[in-house]
Amino acid sequence: MLKILKYSFYEMIRSRWIFIYSGFYLIASMALLLLSNDISKVLISLTNIIIILTPLIGILFGTIYYYNSKEFIQLLMAQALSRWSIFTGMYLGLAAALCISILIGIGIPLIAYGVLGSAELSLFLLLITMACVLSIVFSLMAFLIALKFDDKVKGLSISIFVWLFFAIIYDGIFLLLLLGFKEYPLDKLTISMIVLNPIDLARILILMKLDMSAMMGYTGAVLSKFLGKNIGMIIISFSLLLWVILPLWTIRRVSMKKDF
Amino acid sequence: MKILCIAISFLSWTSIFGNRIEVCPTCAFTTIEEAYKSCENGDTLEIKAGIYKIPNWKIQKSIVVRGEKNTHLISQSGEEIITVEKSNVTIQNISFSGVVTNYLKENAAIRVKRCKNVNILNNTIIDCFFAIYLERTKHTKVYGNTINGNKNNIDRTEAESGNGIHAWHCDSILIAQNDIMHHRDGIYLEFVNNSEMNDNRSHDNSRYGLHYMFSNDDSYRRNIIEHNGVGVAVMFSRRIIMTENTFAHNWGHAAYGLLLKEIYDAEISDNKFTENTVAIFVEGSNRINYLRNSFRKNGWAIKFSGGCESNKISNNDFLYNSIDLVVSSQLNNNTFNGNYWSEYTGYDLDNNKIGDVPHYPVKLYSYIHNQVPESVVLMRSLFVDILNFAEKVSPIFTPKDVKDDAPKMNSNL
Incomplete structure (x- = not known):
């Protein structure tokens, strides 16, 4: 498995796209720093970029990568290797490459600017972690989609739809539900809706750091406890972990059964 | 004429530099009551370091009461400690404690009642129901006091805790450089006119840091108000x-x-x-x-x-x-x-540091949030940003005339 991880990782970092990806983050964060000179403003802008972009890139990269290395996977399957180690090795190589390009792209400019000594350090660390977690979750989904659908076009369009769903449509439905049932207590509905969307989970975790003063204005008992205390942090982290474990488990099941 | 001048200067001499009367366990006077009895207008009563348990002390002479670093007055039965009922009194450098909560009377460590020109300077008041209570007073100065109520006041009901500095029906008072914490209201002013509150620090109070009711022509400057x-x-x-x-x-x-x-x-x-x-x-x-x-x-x-x-x-x-x-x-x-x-997205083509397009500060999201408070969790979501943008292009729910026509491109301060 480690050997496959190594090969897949080397292949990824030799790819042109991963360079462009980290280059984009590098340029974006440097440009923001040069434009505003205020680290908290830069972090807010980066939050918006990360929440939209990392899931999109994660899911597209993952699907394309799987389809491109399909022959290689089939070749590996002819060897005396378990399917599980082949898929986890391939996947971990991809995820590691994505996370490293985020760390380089956002980490280097901000550290060079001096975020480590500033008051915003915890927000910065949270932001980087959430970017990595979102990449991991969405590239997992990408692998799952690509495994399920052999047709390249179908697989790609489904991954784009999945991103669209979690990034925009889901929040639209969420808001409609809230508006439609505003006469009822909505605390529990809100929490369960958050838990079911990894992008929302990451966003709320960042919000709890960024907009705490506004969050404290909310009066509902259950939700304000969720938002204000450490319990919320724990539940969110746990749900994000589930969002990693569940797709991983499904990949295992699907890959074992699949007839290549 | 000459004699009159001498007489006046002599009178003012005695009134400014009245007798000094000391209170301490080894002095001529060992209790504050005895010492106060021998005081006359203009005298200075110096209370040496030590702990003095006293009942309610009504000051009806124009005297200066001054403490030392460790002069500590404790209320004997939990009642009010000092009640000032005469003008031109100064209370300085004394620690107070032991005034307990009373639901019938608003007991305070120092109460000033119907008089003028009272100075309350550099005292420390710890764990009292009300700390300083000004009632129908004028030209009074409350300066440099440290007032610390009971930490548990945060958990108590509002009726159970009193105010740090409470002023009622006052005129021309100055409250400055005080540090007030753990009370109901840090400073409470009701019917207080022409007064100033400057450089105070009011923090960790259970209700308000500073509270004005029915008060006109007042000012407060350079105060720090935190965690209230x-x-x-x-x-x-x-x-x-x-x-x-x-x-x-x-x-x-x-x-x-x-x-x-x-x-x-x-x-x-x-x-x-x-x-x-x-x-x-x-x-x-x-x-x-x-x-x-x-x-x-x-x-x-x-x-x-x-x-x-x-x-x-x-x-x-x-x-x-x-x-x-x-x-x-x-x-x-x-x-x-x-x-x-900081949310302004316009441009400045003529480079005069003023944005060329007006800024509309009211967003659709704030309208939605007002309707459904739960939507607080959708803040900074891409969907909400899209909605805000759509609303900005053609406003329907948000008022069109709430706008800044000349938004600055750079910070004003």
């Missing part, structure tokens, strides 16, 4: 000047940095509002100038409720607030001009 239920509440008052204060970390469901209710002709300038749930909450307040304030990282910067007219909001900085502005009605004649909004 509500920072400053100004209610039913006219012509109040509020400048250079710092309002910070007033967090909670009904927490405001500054709460204005029925205020007319006030001026709010050069203040700093940092990380409050609502920086300014305004209700029924007219003709107020908001100038050069900085609003940084608040949940809401300004929340206008009904009936706010002819307010002028100019040259302020709105930096990274979750929501900059909420107005409750479609109609308004408040003017916004020359503010810097």
Whole structure:
């Protein structure tokens, strides 16, 4: 498995796209720093970029990568290797490459600017972690989609739809539900809706750091406890972990059964 | 004539440099009561270091009461400690404690009753029901005191805890350089006119840091108001000047940095509002100038409720607030001009540091949030950003005339 991880990782970092990806983050964060000179403003802008972009890139990269290395996977399957180690090795190589390009792209400019000594350090660390977690979750989904659908076009369009769903449509439905049932207590509905969307989970975790003063204005008992205390942090982290474990488990099941 | 001059100077000599009377366990007077009895107007009563348990002490002579570093007066039965009933009294450098909660009487460590020219300087008042209570007094100075109520006041009901400095029906008083914590209201003013509150620090109070009721022509400057239920509440008052204060970390469901209710002709300038749930909450307040304030990282910067007219909001900085502005009605004649909004997305082609397109500070999201508070979790979501953008292009729900025609490109401050 480690050997496959190594090969897949080397292949990824030799790819042109991963360079462009980290280059984009590098340029974006440097440009923001040069434009505003205020680290908290830069972090807010980066939050918006990360929440939209990392899931999109994660899911597209993952699907394309799987389809491109399909022959290689089939070749590996002819060897005396378990399917599980082949898929986890391939996947971990991809995820590691994505996370490293985020760390380089956002980490280097901000550290060079001096975020480590500033008051915003915890927000910065949270932001980087959430970017990595979102990449991991969405590239997992990408692998799952690509495994399920052999047709390249179908697989790609489904991954784009999945991103669209979690990034925009889901929040639209969420808001409609809230508006439609505003006469009822909505605390529990809100929490369960958050838990079911990894992008929302990451966003709320960042919000709890960024907009705490506004969050404290909310009066509902259950939700304000969720938002204000450490319990919320724990539940969110746990749900994000589930969002990693569940797709991983499904990949295992699907890959074992699949007839290549 | 000469004799008269000498007589006057002699009289003033005795009144300024009256006798010094000392109280200590080894002095001529060992108890405060005895010493006070031998005092005359203009005398100085010096209480040496030590702990003195005393019953209620009514000061009816114009004297100076001065303590040493460790002079500590404790209320014998939990009643009021000093009641000043005569003008020209000074109380200085004394520690007080032991006034207990009473539901019938508002007992205070120092009460000043119907007199003028009283100075309360550099005292320490710890764990008292009310600390300093001014009642129908004029030209009084409360300066440099440290007032620390009971830490448990945060958990008590409002009726169980008293105010730090309480002034009722006063005129021309000065409250400055005090440090007040753990009371119900840090400073409470009711029917107090022509007065100044400067350089105080009021923090960790269970209700308000500073509270005005029915008070006119007052000013407060350079105060630091932190971690209170509500920072400053100004209610039913006219012509109040509020400048250079710092309002910070007033967090909670009904927490405001500054709460204005029925205020007319006030001026709010050069203040700093940092990380409050609502920086300014305004209700029924007219003709107020908001100038050069900085609003940084608040949940809401300004929340206008009904009936706010002819307010002028100019040259302020709105930096990274979750929501900059909420107005409750479609109609308004408040003017916004020359503010810097960190959310402004316009451009400045003629390079005069003023944005070329107006800024609309009220977003659709703040309207939705008002309708469904649960939608707080959708803040900064891409969907909400898209909605805000759509609303900005063609406003339907948000008022069209709430706009800043000359938004600044750079920070004002």
